[in-house]
Amino acid sequence: MRILNPAQEVFLRSAIRNALHNHGELLHLTVVEAKTNQTIFHASIREGTHCRIETCQNPESASTCLSDEIPDRLLTAMRDTGKTVLIDDGRQVLRLDFKGNAMTRETLPSRTDVLKSARWAVGKATHLDPNEAAPLLQAIGIMTADGDIKAPMRKKFKQVNHFLDLIAPILREKCDSAPFVVVDCGCGKSYLGFVLFWYLKNTLKRPASFIGIDQSENVIETSRERTKQLAMKDMQFYCSSIREARLPNPIGLLVSLHACDTATDEAIACGVVHQARHIVVAPCCQHELADQIEGAPMYPLKKHGIFKQRFGDLLTDMVRALFLEVNGYTVTTGEFIGVEETPKNLLLKAKAGNAAGRKRAREYEAFKQFYKITPSIDHLKREMEYQRQNP
Secondary structure (H helix, E strand, C coil), X not given: CCCCCHHHHHHHHHHHHHHHHHCXXXXXXXXXXXXXXXXXXXXXXXXXXXXXXXXXXXXXCCEXXXXXXXXXXXXXXXXXXXXXXXXXXXXXXXEEEEECCEEEEEEEECHHHHHHHHHHHHCCCCCCCCCCCHHHHHHCCCECCCCCECHHHHHHHHHHHHHHHHHHHHHCCCCCCCCEEEEEECCCCCHHHHHHHHHHHHHCCCCEEEEEEECCHHHHHHHHHHHHHHCCCCEEEEECCCCCCCCCCCCCEEEEECCCCCHHHHHHHHHHHCCCCEEEEECCCCCCHHXXXXXXXXXXXXXXXXXXXXXXXXXXXXXXXHHHHHCCEEEEEEECCCCCCCCCCEEEEEEECCCCHHHHHHHHHHHHHHHCCCCHXXXXXXXXXXXXXXX
């Protein structure tokens, strides 16, 4: 069955021959399914006359062929799909759309420029070079095979990059030659974890190890598969609660983003017990202390539920900041991303080293007594200390 009319086929073969003759370091030939924009055939050639062929149906079973065979292979791939072809010679992309007997052509930026355009998603240059990090971003589901940030993932990409921007100074701190240990408590799908580890190993060239903890077996298994795909042998994932996790001492950085309710308290207590040099958390939903408050005038809190909720959130985070100071940390707080992205945007950053711990201990006890509250974070720390001393 003829896929294109004779004139279309002649033009396509000519365009491919010209690209093969003029391409720079790398030539990409791609067939895209018209309706879904999904890549169903991809050919790449770096040098010589041999070409690597991949298909989306079975991307792992790549094959090679002579470059002279590419037009026939490409035409075969078009048989059951939409008729859109991308020819990228490293300088520009020629997009050819075949519809019936008609053909339209469009010149686009090269694949390299498309990858660099990922920076628009955060509004400025990122710590991750989109070209260098493309395999990572594609493996964790943020970037398409063509180098674009997926529309549903733009907010996540922005959050992860902004978070990396905030803690990059921590990762660049000078220390001994021992691997820098990062622990992510409640790691979820580990978007942040993979980006942090990639930045440490590939950008900073720093020895590092990563431990992700989550109670969902599905996300842990998915993360383990991704570490294999990316050959990141120093990343480990454990299906466990935070309080029961077995972790090394000391930890360079412990992070926890949006761990629900007292899970954030578990993460903070875990960092203190395991002598983390840095603890960075972004709390999520918080309910525990809102139901304990007795010391404050209760009428406005009881009448308007939203006041009680927000007051409870604020009180909980003040408790966490005081707890960290009592345990020898210097604490800074602030919003780590705009409220238009997420209302859960408070960031607590703590660094080991605070000589005012004894004074803060008195303030902490007075604070709890005034509001008649018993935060979980206190007994969680005692419980984890006991488990560590009695494994």
